[in-house]
Amino acid sequence: MSANSTLRRERHTMPTWMRAALNDNGFMSSYKKRPPYQQNDYIYWISSPKTEATRQKRLAQMLEELKSGDVYMKMKWNGKKA
Numbered sequence: 038m039s040a041n042s043t044l045r046r047e048r049h050t051m052p053t054w055m056r057a058a059l060n061d062n063g064f065m066s067s068y069k070k071r072p073p074y075q076q077n078d079y080i081y082w083i084s085s086p087k088t089e090a091t092r093q094k095r096l097a098q099m100l101e102e103l104k105s106g107d108v109y110m111k112m113k114w115n116g117k118k119a
Contacts, residue, residue, distance in 0.1 A: 049080040058096055059103075067103040075109055082110075 059065040068076060083095040102108040107116055 046074065046077055047081075049077055049084070051080050052084050055080065055083060055096065058100065062100055064100055064103040067106065071103075071109070078110070 056065075059068050068079075071079075079099050083092055083099060086092050086095065098111075102110075107114055
């Protein structure tokens, strides 16, 4: 990959159940304040597992991270929109 190349991620569509969870828990605004790459990563990471248990575990983690505001995928995040 050259120094001038830009990594492009596939865009993922948010499932309705994920949208409902964000709205029902009052975190849609917090989610939308995250940079687009984080929003996209969350969608794929949460919706891709084969089991419902894993999807629910990951959904709960995202909601906790949005609640705290300074964590992304279990990593410290400074909260600034990219």
